[in-house]
Amino acid sequence: MFKNKLFIKFFSSGLQAIAVQVLGSVFFYFISVYLSKESFGTISWMNAVSFFLLTILGFGLEQVVVRRIAASKTSDWAAAAFFIHTIVGFIITFLLLVVLSNIFKNQSAIYHYLPWFFAAQGLIYIGIPLKQFLNAKELFTPYGIISVVSNTGKIIAVCCLQQLEQLDTATVVVVLICSAVFELCCLLVYLVAKTNFSFKLHFKAYLKLIKESSAQYLSVIFDMSLSRMDWILLGIMTTNVVLADYSFAYRAYELARLPMLIIAPILLPRLSRLLASGKKLGNIQQFYINSFSTVEQFFAVLIPLMLNILWVPLISMITKGKYGDSNAVQFLILSLCIPLQFFINLLWTLSFGGKKYKQVTSITIICAATNIVLNLLLIHQFKGLGAAAAFFITTVLQGGLYYRLVNKQVMNIALKPIVIFMLSAIVIYVSATNIPVNFLLQLLIAVALYVGFAFASKQMTRQHLLNFKHFLSR
Structure with a gap:
């Protein structure tokens, strides 16, 4: 059932x-x-x-x-x-x-x-x-x-x-x-x-x-600036051609977050009910949420690992060379934000469900202001690459601030899985892409190495998967 x-x-x-x-x-x-x-x-x-x-x-x-x-x-x-x-x-x-x-x-x-x-x-x-x-x-x-x-x-x-x-x-x-x-x-x-x-x-x-x-109105406005202010500033400070390359890469990044968008509507009502009393979550609830986070991060890191191997050959083919090489580095930088966005979504949901509106607003304003300043500085010098770098730096800052808020006021959430999964994926990506074989074989090798490492090191286990399903089924 x-x-x-x-x-x-x-x-x-x-x-x-x-x-x-x-x-x-x-x-x-x-x-x-x-x-x-x-x-x-x-x-x-x-x-x-x-x-x-x-x-x-x-x-x-x-x-x-x-x-x-x-x-x-x-x-x-x-x-x-x-x-x-x-x-x-x-x-x-x-x-x-x-x-x-x-x-x-x-x-x-x-x-x-x-x-x-x-x-x-x-x-x-x-x-x-x-x-x-x-x-x-x-x-x-x-x-x-x-x-x-x-x-x-x-x-x-x-x-x-x-x-x-x-x-x-x-x-x-x-x-x-x-x-x-x-x-x-x-x-x-x-x-x-x-x-x-x-x-x-x-x-x-x-x-x-x-x-x-x-209480969170400013938060919402500034949160929007994190996802679209770079587009607006690129359109003003550079050319529509530069914006076209960046917006194509950014839309691919947004599409890569599809699993997060599927799970977010399920997660918010569930955690809102758990946190409705205003009390801290119990040990059992924290245990299942951490298992959920581990499984989510395992797949969230796998997504950019696969997409970056495919990007240049696949996108160049389907756009007849219009995109691919021209925005590969931009997509690489943006894709590093994918696992962080999954983690931030969970942290934000815990914060919002716990009615930490003022703290959420403060974090968002700090991050958005940082993002705007970085965009103004980096777009002028590096154009689309500058916008991507500004977004990545801001995402890291946002994740750190939400992690501190949740750990202090909601629950103890594990940071180790996302760090280990991301570091292993970077090493595997560099190794796989330097093997002189077809890009599809590079993809298979990278996935096999990543999954093998995760289970061999016991960062990912069958019990994690069972706990993940149990949490979402309750």
């Missing part, structure tokens, strides 16, 4: 992640190949700016709403409040961008497209409260199916436009808007027909929700 329940949760959560990340990445792969680097860089910049604006509008409500609904059956109203909040914020910002685009209509064409690109992203943003309502109830499949259909439609549309020689920035924006409208309408229909979701706004309760989220 536990096995079936766990499989269903992973499948339904995975369906969402695959739809959003994998199919979304396939869509952006096609436009990166079919469009010029200049046009792809422009789209990447508009995506970063829109994401930044929507983060400001969100007011930090997204995570608070999920935690409230997951922890209490009487907090469903929070999703409705967030939904109304998103609609009002979207309309005001969209109208403002339209006015600004008319003022700067004689300037770069990017000002003409930005309001409409924001509209596409904003319509998806309006659907977030509805999606989060379902996720908090651990009903992942409905949005997963909707997103699969939507993203598949985008890919088909881009391919058809390319065949008709009509693919450009304007038609990409139209495709994105149509897809966003489809997703929002389907979510609304499903919630009305299949759930007890109420759209009634409890204004006093909404104000309390705003007050609760305000």
